[in-house]
Structure formats: structure tokens, C-alpha cells
Amino acid sequence: MTRRKIIACLDIDNRRVVKGKKFQDVKELGDPLELAKKYEAEGADELVFYDISASVQQRGMFLDLIRQIGESIEIPFIVGGGIQTLSDVELAIEAGADKVSINSGALKNPDLLREASERYGSSRIMLSMDVSQSESGQWTVFAKAGNEDTGMDAIEWAKEAERLGAGEIVVNCIDEDGMRNGYNLELTSLVANSVSIPIVASGGAGSAQHIRDVFEQTNAQSALVASVLHFGIVSLDDLQQVVKEGSYGD
Known part of the structure; x- marks a missing residue:
């Protein structure tokens, strides 16, 4: 049986931790280095650093901050945002990333997933998807921090990413992002059931029950949390208690 994981998320803009709702009304919340140390001490299994404006602003990563x-911290450290080339992957890993999360860069050049996984191993390469449901009911992938509708079907993109070598997929539901109404279980299940690699549920966590729901009702291996931690709504200890109490099958 695979142990489920809680991943603390730091969305970074202008070198500060920020959070909004559905990628809008973004507010500054604190210092990323201080929060990284805090969440490790409180029991996060992994930490992810997303530079949410790097792709939009067409700039490089804050490598000094990543370093x-x-x-x-000693827990696994994931870095995403502004990863457009194999050189960017290398820079992130050299700066201290245990894993690299690729989003818009893979949409622009899918072979980046193959090249990166061949060089560094699939276990260090993640695909991150920002997804929203259209009026027709299709789950569609968005690029550039949710600003650009690619028209790509999320399920097919997940399958392609696995074929290209991604070792893990973060499935972020834009419609639920920052809303604290719970993860979109339908989307998470659809993606998790379409691939054999681990899935990280993202977007919507607002309580410990939401963590329990996503682990009991989907095949997600990890749950990404942000707002509930930043605003002190739920503690990492409470979330880890859910993991300990659960009996989740593979």
C-alpha cells in the first residue's frame, strides 16, 4: 500500500508567496523562505515552489531564491514556473530542486518531457496541468498561469505526458483553485484512472475532510495544499492525521 503525501505549495510572484481565487485577485502573503522552513517543521512531506508569473512575463526563474x-530544507523540493528548455531543468536541479514541474514549456514543446526524463529520470520530472471545464463538459488544459486556453483535452494530454516520460502529474482544477470547496473529484479521478503514474490533486482544499475525500474517492497519491495553510485554517498535523487514519488502497 502506497503512503499518501501532503505537499505544501508556495505560489511565488515578485519573490513573495501569494494566493488568489481561480488565478485572480492575487494577494501577497509572506516570505517564501520562512514559510518553507515553517511547513517542513510542521510536517509537510514535500514542498513545491511555483513561480506563477515566470512564463507570463517570459523571464527566468528566481534561482537565488530556489537555492x-x-x-x-531537507524534504523533497519541487520547482516549477518558467521551465521552458532542458537548460532550465538543469538550472533548477543545480539550484536544489529534487523534482522539476513543467507546465507551459511542455505544452509548447512536448519533447521537453522526453528529453528531461531521459537525462534526469522520470522520477524527477513532473507535468503540471491547469485545467478548466468548458460549457460542453470537456476538461481543457490552460497555459500561462491559466490565461491561455489551449483547447487540449486534459485526459489525452495526461496520457501523452506519461508516454513521453513524465513520472508524476499535478492536476490543478482552475475552477476550484483557492475556493476551499474541495478538490474536483471527477477531474482527479478521470486523470488518475487514465494513467499509471502518480497523480497529485490540486485546487480547492479547504478542510481535513477534503483531504480524506480525495484519498478515499480517487486514486490520487498526493494532495497539494496552499490556502488552508497560509491562512491557518487547518494545520499540517491535522492533515497528516487524516493520512495516518486512512486505509487507502493502491
Whole structure:
């Protein structure tokens, strides 16, 4: 039986931790280095650093900040945002990333997933998908921090990413992002059931029950949390208690 994981998420804009709702009304919340240390101490299994404006602003990553965080924590450290080339993957790993999460860069050049996984191993390469449901009911992938509708079907993109070598997929539901109404269990299940690699549920966590729901009702291996931690709604200890109490099959 695979142990489920809680991943603390730091969305970074202008070198500060921020959070909005459905990628809008973004507010500054704190210092990323301080929060990284805090969430590790409180029991996060992994930490993810998303530079949410790098692709939109067409700039590189804050490598000095990534390096500072990587040197300050011991839990697995995931870095995403602004990863457009194999060189970017290399820079992130050299700066301290244990895993690299690729989103818009893979949409622009799907072979980036293959090239990165061949060089560094699938276990270090993640695909991140920002997904929203259209009026027709199709789950569609968005690029550039949710600003650009690619028209791509999320389920087919997940399958392609696995074929290309991604070792893990973060499925973020834009419609639920920051809303604290719970993960979109339908989307999470559809993606998890379409691939054999681990899935990280993202977007919507608002309580410990939401963590329990996503692990009991989908095949997600990990749950990403942000707002509930930043605003002190639920503690990591409470979330880890859900993991300990659960009996989740593979």
C-alpha cells in the first residue's frame, strides 16, 4: 500500500508567496523562505515552489531564491514556473530542486518531457496541468498561469505526458483553485484512472475532510495544499492525521 503525501505549495510572484481565487485577485502573503522552513517543521512531506508569473512575463526563474530554499530544507523540493528548455531543468536541479514541474514549456514543446526524463529520470520530472471545464463538459488544459486556453483535452494530454516520460502529474482544477470547496473529484479521478503514474490533486482544499475525500474517492497519491495553510485554517498535523487514519488502497 502506497503512503499518501501532503505537499505544501508556495505560489511565488515578485519573490513573495501569494494566493488568489481561480488565478485572480492575487494577494501577497509572506516570505517564501520562512514559510518553507515553517511547513517542513510542521510536517509537510514535500514542498513545491511555483513561480506563477515566470512564463507570463517570459523571464527566468528566481534561482537565488530556489537555492536558498533548497539549502534550508531537507524534504523533497519541487520547482516549477518558467521551465521552458532542458537548460532550465538543469538550472533548477543545480539550484536544489529534487523534482522539476513543467507546465507551459511542455505544452509548447512536448519533447521537453522526453528529453528531461531521459537525462534526469522520470522520477524527477513532473507535468503540471491547469485545467478548466468548458460549457460542453470537456476538461481543457490552460497555459500561462491559466490565461491561455489551449483547447487540449486534459485526459489525452495526461496520457501523452506519461508516454513521453513524465513520472508524476499535478492536476490543478482552475475552477476550484483557492475556493476551499474541495478538490474536483471527477477531474482527479478521470486523470488518475487514465494513467499509471502518480497523480497529485490540486485546487480547492479547504478542510481535513477534503483531504480524506480525495484519498478515499480517487486514486490520487498526493494532495497539494496552499490556502488552508497560509491562512491557518487547518494545520499540517491535522492533515497528516487524516493520512495516518486512512486505509487507502493502491
